[in-house]
Amino acid sequence: MQLRYRVLTAAVTALGMTATLSGCGGDRGSGDVTLRLVAADYGTGPANSSRKYWDGLVKGFEATHPGIKVDVSVHSWKDIDREVAAMVKKGQAPDIAQIGSYADYAKAGKLYRADQVLSIRTQANFLPSLAEAGSVDRTQYGLPFVASTRLLFYNKKYFAQAGLDAPRTWDDIRDDAAVLGQRGVTYPFALPLGPEESQAETMMWLLGGHGGYIDDSGSYEIDSDENIRTFDWLKTNLVDKGLVGPTAPGELDRQKAFDAFTDGRVGMLNGHPTLMQEAEAKGVSVGMVPMPGIDGPGKNSLGVADWIMGFKQQGHRVQLRKFFDYLFTDKNVIDFADEYDLLPVTDSASAAMESDAEYKPLWKFLAALPDSQFYPYGKTSWARSRESIKENIGRAVEPNGSPKSVLRKIARDSAVAAAAD
Structure with a gap:
């Protein structure tokens, strides 16, 4: 982004905390669960805040996945990385964070691998260049949330x-x-x-x-x-x-x-x-x-991506997999990209936009994305560089x-x- 080039100032949504913090990291596959998600807002104010997107998505997800709730709260892009870092340091990592980088948390062993929280079909649907950019030592931890190119x-x-x-x-x-x-x-x-x-x-x-x-x-x-x-x-x-x-x-x-x-x-x-x-x-x-x-x-071309990731601390791998598979359906991917003039991160959503004249202004950007070169996101040293x-x-x-x-x-x-x- 970070993505919105960072053209727009953002406010983040940190979806509330689970009632009980276990910190055990084991899988919890049954019983009611509340996922806490922290997500960046790509809007310029209340009228186009990303909170509207997340509220709509969460409503649809909860209606089709009884027993799983998702809480959302909001911070600006200026604060989001610091807020998540503070949560992790306190031993209160969110279940999901949608932020600008993932490598530090992956290196520290705090994130689920992509194959642990995604179905095979969902993981295979990411544009290959983005899946590679989301990897540390050839293992994907960062799930591309949205992209752009120049x-x-x-x-x-x-x-x-x-x-x-x-x-x-x-x-x-x-x-x-x-x-x-x-x-x-x-x-x-x-x-x-x-x-x-x-x-x-x-x-x-x-x-x-x-x-x-x-x-x-x-x-x-x-x-x-x-x-x-x-x-x-x-x-x-x-x-x-x-x-x-x-x-x-x-x-x-x-x-x-x-x-x-x-x-x-x-x-x-x-x-x-x-x-x-x-x-x-x-x-x-x-x-x-x-x-x-x-x-x-x-x-x-230069490609830029923002990331979403699943933290292991609360042990909600099963529920995270259901949420991420829902999140990365074409409709949800396209809705967000369309709202903020950004690019989808999956093959199927990209193909859908490339075949729809409504998105013709974005076609040149879509064409450039598959061959784009990304920052070395998988290096924790990239922040200092x-x-x-x-x-x-x-x-x-x-x-x-x-x-x-x-x-x-x-x-x-x-x-x-x-x-x-």
């Missing part, structure tokens, strides 16, 4: 007025940005490398340069030759040429860049489905293409900045974190 957005009005075609390569981006800048566009290319979500912008560019955060063996390679070349190109061809607008990339957060696009002050930037809806609502005509790469359209990227990457493109030095600093931080993984 495309390059451009202002179709500005491109048409300038006689420009949609970019396919980095050189096209540079050349188009130069024309837009000459025509007075405030941000010819908005490059948000500020601390809000620069790990996403960074990864999109690294993928386009045939690099990334990790190598084929799963080890960090943040200061690879390919990655250094990518940021050398960005600095020389966009930033140094004054094609990224009046705000230094290291000071530009993603939301500010999105706001500038919806206000008609941006020619190009990397975006996700929610931005498409917001821009068109404000009268901005949006074009979208796969993220251009160094030598052609990129083969892999991500923070180092957010703290440092903007300096790589400063006037006197050194991409090689900055990437090596991030690589060292990541290696230290990985040593304790």
